[in-house]
Amino acid sequence: xxxxxxxxxxxxxxxxxxxxxxxxxxxxxxxVAGLSMSxxxxxxxxxxxxxxxxxxxxxxxxxGLARPTSGTATVLGAPAGAASARRRIGYLPELFxxxxxxxxxxxxxxxxxxARIRKSRVGAEVERxxxxxxxxERAHDRVGTxxxxxxxxxxxxxxxxxxxxxxxxxxxxxxxxPVGRKDVRDIIRHLRDRGVTVxxxxxxxxxxxxxxxxxxxxxxxxxxxxxxxxxxxxxxGVRVRVEGLGAAAAKLERFGxxxxxxEWISVEGVALEGVPDLxxxxxxxxxxxYAVEPRHQSLEDRFMELLGGET
Amino acid sequence: xxxxxxxxxxxxxxxxxxxxxxALALITLVGIALTGFGFWRLTVLAHxxxxxxxxxxxxxxxTVTSQLLILAMFAFSFVLALSTVFMAAPSxxxxxxxxxxxxxxxxxxxxxxxLAGKWLGLAALTVGYVVVASSLEFVIVDLxxxxxxxxxxxxMAFLSAEALVTLTLxxxxxxxxxxxxxxVVALGGFMLAxxxxxxxxxxxxxxxxxxxxxxxxxxxxxxxxxxxxGAVYSLEPAAWIATMLGSGRTQAAANPFFAPTGPPVAYLLxxxxxxxxxxxxxxxxxxxxxx
Numbered sequence: 001x002x003x004x005x006x007x008x009x010x011x012x013x014x015x016x017x018x019x020x021x022x023x024x025x026x027x028x029x030x031x032v033a034g035l036s037m038s039x040x041x042x043x044x045x046x047x048x049x050x051x052x053x054x055x056x057x058x059x060x061x062x063x064g065l066a067r068p069t070s071g072t073a074t075v076l077g078a079p080a081g082a083a084s085a086r087r088r089i090g091y092l093p094e095l096f097x098x099x100x101x102x103x104x105x106x107x108x109x110x111x112x113x114x115a116r117i118r119k120s121r122v123g124a125e126v127e128r129x130x131x132x133x134x135x136x137e138r139a140h141d142r143v144g145t146x147x148x149x150x151x152x153x154x155x156x157x158x159x160x161x162x163x164x165x166x167x168x169x170x171x172x173x174x175x176x177x178p179v180g181r182k183d184v185r186d187i188i189r190h191l192r193d194r195g196v197t198v199x200x201x202x203x204x205x206x207x208x209x210x211x212x213x214x215x216x217x218x219x220x221x222x223x224x225x226x227x228x229x230x231x232x233x234x235x236x237g238v239r240v241r242v243e244g245l246g247a248a249a250a251k252l253e254r255f256g257x258x259x260x261x262x263e264w265i266s267v268e269g270v271a272l273e274g275v276p277d278l279x280x281x282x283x284x285x286x287x288x289x290y291a292v293e294p295r296h297q298s299l300e301d302r303f304m305e306l307l308g309g310e311t
Numbered sequence: 312x313x314x315x316x317x318x319x320x321x322x323x324x325x326x327x328x329x330x331x332x333x334a335l336a337l338i339t340l341v342g343i344a345l346t347g348f349g350f351w352r353l354t355v356l357a358h359x360x361x362x363x364x365x366x367x368x369x370x371x372x373x374t375v376t377s378q379l380l381i382l383a384m385f386a387f388s389f390v391l392a393l394s395t396v397f398m399a400a401p402s403x404x405x406x407x408x409x410x411x412x413x414x415x416x417x418x419x420x421x422x423x424x425x426l427a428g429k430w431l432g433l434a435a436l437t438v439g440y441v442v443v444a445s446s447l448e449f450v451i452v453d454l455x456x457x458x459x460x461x462x463x464x465x466x467m468a469f470l471s472a473e474a475l476v477t478l479t480l481x482x483x484x485x486x487x488x489x490x491x492x493x494x495v496v497a498l499g500g501f502m503l504a505x506x507x508x509x510x511x512x513x514x515x516x517x518x519x520x521x522x523x524x525x526x527x528x529x530x531x532x533x534x535x536x537x538x539x540x541g542a543v544y545s546l547e548p549a550a551w552i553a554t555m556l557g558s559g560r561t562q563a564a565a566n567p568f569f570a571p572t573g574p575p576v577a578y579l580l581x582x583x584x585x586x587x588x589x590x591x592x593x594x595x596x597x598x599x600x601x602x
Contacts, residue, residue: 065602097409098414101328111414111415115418116313116419
């Protein structure tokens with residue numbers, strides 16, 4: 001069994017999104033199986049999982065695009081899909097497609113009208129979105145002429161219109177180059193600074209690790225681990241390159257589990273503050289230290305570990 | 312309501328940007344020019360002297376012109392049905408398939424507003440097309456032959472209603488079917504209704520109540536042909552109706568391009584109920600559809 005990590009999550013009054021036993025089945029296929037989670041307001045929440053884990057279905061349930069088979073979900077205190085919630089959210093779909101016969105500017109104006117943004121604010125709102133996603137120079141070009149990456153940028157701009165309180169981003173960098181990905185990370189951080197909750201649906205773990213405060217790992221439609229990144233990646237260790245230690249290395253076991261690989265000694269489970277004591281002990285035992293590399297478990301390592309335990 | 316208008320405007324813009332409006336306008340202008348040429352040739356031939364008198368009397372020319380105009384408008388009604396279906400099916404089902412609708416439907420609008428906006432935009436395009444194209448054809452025929460149909464406004468109203476019936480059916484089908492499937496099924500419904508109209512005529516000729524009943528039922532289930540009969544009736548000169556009825560009611564009813572009477576008020580009320588029911592079904596179906 002994998003570790004079942006559960007944070008003490010804030011109460012629903014402080015939560016932007018709460019789901020309880022959320023389930024969605026399509027015939028005999030269960031896409032989402034009893035999903036229960038809480039996403040605090042103002043945080044960047046990473047929703048991780050392999051392809052087919054039920055991530056996009058869960059997002060559609062939260063947006064009211066699909067109906068749950070059972071269970072409940074609330075967004076900003078309102079039932080998922082309620083108009084009062086949809087007024088305060090932004091959404092970048094995984095399959096991002098926008099009206100190819102309109103210009104980027106016109107698409108944004110259309111969404112402003114549908115989002116009931118006051119006419120007097122529309123111009124500034126659209127300009128701000130265009131600048132934010134880097135499309136100001138292509139504002140009046142037809143969307144049909146855009147590359148996939150540019151369409152995804154436009155989708156992000158659409159999601160940011162009207163100062164939403166929660167932004168759902170479903171694989172927001174799937175079509176972007178490294179520069180675009182960095183831009184998206186910067187936008188997400190900027191949203192967090194403004195107190196916006198970001199629900200980031202992704203399987204790009206490196207990106208999630210860089211921007212998310214909290215993550216949930218979903219597999220076969222259910223959360224198999226969740227919590228802050230710090231709690232999820234609590235296992236840490238250190239690698240030390242040593243000469244002249246010999247059999248005395250065994251005495252280091254009190255610091256953690258040892259792995260010996262030539263001149264390298266890995267000690268798992270040692271906290272960062274324990275590293276100076278470890279090095280002092282090695283020196284006291286006659287070892288000559290050439291390198292010390294504190295090592296944190298990456299999200300990818302943890303992710304693979306979790307999935308390995310489940311499958 | 313504003314969301315409906317916003318989406319209706321976007322739908323009209325979509326049609327114009329995709330050059331559908333331009334393409335239809337060009338085809339229609341070519342059709343009008345060709346029929347105008349035909350009517351001009353007919354007039355020239357009618358006025359040619361044959362044994363000291365024109366080939367066709369004024370009354371005969373008027374009758375022939377009115378019948379040819381009905382035939383031309385029959386062809387136009389087919390083009391109209393095709394264009395209505397092929398505009399409506401991709402506009403709704405296409406956006407659902409491609410994913411364009413996903414971002415729109417997460418805005419604070421109701422599903423019925425999305426459908427109503429699409430329907431309204433397409434209806435405006437359709438009715439505008441009927442009014443402009445019909446008016447142009449009537450003006451050309453008047454200029455060339457001096458013939459004016461007796462009830463042009465009623466004709467436009469009936470033809471518009473026929474197109475809106477087809478549009479409403481396509482809207483319903485688009486909530487569940489792909490653009491191609493929905494379009495084909497809607498056109499199939501239109502054709503079946505037309506065949507139902509022929510069945511009514513055949514039933515009258517053969518004095519077969521069974522066939523006539525099937526035809527009448529078809530007109531109830533898909534009212535496009537029933538409305539087309541109203542359009543035909545509004546193009547017929549009174550003298551022609553009297554002549555046809557004088558030739559025997561059975562024979563008159565057998566002519567698929569002749570309507571001895573306009574649709575009764577009760578039928579028009581039924582068409583209204585049908586339209587509301589089919590749009591409500593579309594709304595119900597779309598509300599339950601998962602995106």
